Amino acid sequence: xxxxxxxxxPVFQAQLFAxxxxxxxxxxxxxxxxxxxxxxxxxxxxxxxxxxxxxxPRGRTIVVEETELGSAVVNTDHGAAIVEWGSRNSPPVAPLxxxxxxxxxxxxxxxxx
Amino acid sequence: xxxxxARRAVARFLREHVDLQALIGERVRVQTPSDTSEPWVRYAxxxxxxxxxxxxxxxxxxxxxxxxxxxxxGGWPEASLIGRTVRALLFEELPEATDLLDxxxxxxxDILSDADLPDVDFKPSRERRSLTVQVHAHA
Numbered sequence: 001x002x003x004x005x006x007x008x009x010p011v012f013q014a015q016l017f018a019x020x021x022x023x024x025x026x027x028x029x030x031x032x033x034x035x036x037x038x039x040x041x042x043x044x045x046x047x048x049x050x051x052x053x054x055x056x057p058r059g060r061t062i063v064v065e066e067t068e069l070g071s072a073v074v075n076t077d078h079g080a081a082i083v084e085w086g087s088r089n090s091p092p093v094a095p096l097x098x099x100x101x102x103x104x105x106x107x108x109x110x111x112x113x
Numbered sequence: 114x115x116x117x118x119a120r121r122a123v124a125r126f127l128r129e130h131v132d133l134q135a136l137i138g139e140r141v142r143v144q145t146p147s148d149t150s151e152p153w154v155r156y157a158x159x160x161x162x163x164x165x166x167x168x169x170x171x172x173x174x175x176x177x178x179x180x181x182x183x184x185x186x187g188g189w190p191e192a193s194l195i196g197r198t199v200r201a202l203l204f205e206e207l208p209e210a211t212d213l214l215d216x217x218x219x220x221x222x223d224i225l226s227d228a229d230l231p232d233v234d235f236k237p238s239r240e241r242r243s244l245t246v247q248v249h250a251h252a
Contacts, residue, residue, distance in 0.1 A: 085230050087233070088232055089234050092178050097159060101162055108223075
C-alpha cells in the first residue's frame with residue numbers, strides 16, 4: 001500500500017506570512033483598523049492630531065506602514081504617546097488599541113507575537 | 114440588560130487589597146490626585162466588547178488601563194513594584210474574588226501590555242508603569 005511520509009516544514013508559518021497574498025490580507029485588515037482608529041482620534045480633535053506632523057493631511061493622521069514583520073497601524077501625531085496612553089492632565093484616548101478591537105481583531109500580549 | 118460596572122468593581126478590589134494598600138494606601142483613582150508627591154494608581158476603561166458570537170450582553174471583555182505612578186522620590190523601583198503588584202493581583206486573585214466584586218464573575222484576565230511610560234507632563238517626567246488589561250466578566 002503506497003504511503004506518504006509527512007515532513008513538517010519548520011519555516012512554514014514564516015513563509016506563509018511572507019507570501020504576497022497573505023501580506024495583502026493582513027494589510028486589508030490593518031486598513032480597517034486604521035479607519036476605526038482615525039475615527040477615535042478625530043473625536044479628540046477634528047484634525048485627528050494634537051501636534052500634527054507637517055505634510056500629513058488633516059483627518060489622515062493614522063496610517064498603515066509596511067514593515068518586515070507585516071503591516072503596522074501608526075499614529076503620526078507628535079503627541080501620539082499622550083493621546084494613546086494619557087498623562088497627568090489627559091485620560092487615554094487609545095485610538096490604536098480601540099481601533100484594533102473595533103475592527104474585530106484581537107489585542108494579544110507577548111504570546112501573540 | 115445593563116452590563117456590570119467592572120471598572121468600578123475592579124478598582125475597588127485593588128483599593129481595598131492589603132498588598133497594594135501597603136504601597137499606596139487607598140490611592141487608586143480615576144483621576145490624578147491633587148497631591149502627586151505620593152505614589153498612586155489611576156485607572157480608565159478603554160472599551161467593553163461583547164464576546165462573539167453571543168447575541169446577548171452577557172460575557173463582556175473590559176479593556177482597562179492602570180497607570181502605576183511613583184511618588185516624587187520613588188523613581189522606577191517604586192513604579193515597578195506598584196505595577197508588578199497590580200499585575201499579580203489582577204491576574205492571580207481577581208478571578209477568584211467574586212465575593213468582593215458585587216456579584217460580578219471574572220472568568221479570565223489577560224495582561225496585554227506592561228510598559229514603562231514616563232509621564233512627560235510632569236517636570237521632571239514622572240516614572241509610570243502602564244498596564245493594559247483585558248478582564249472577561251459577566252454579572
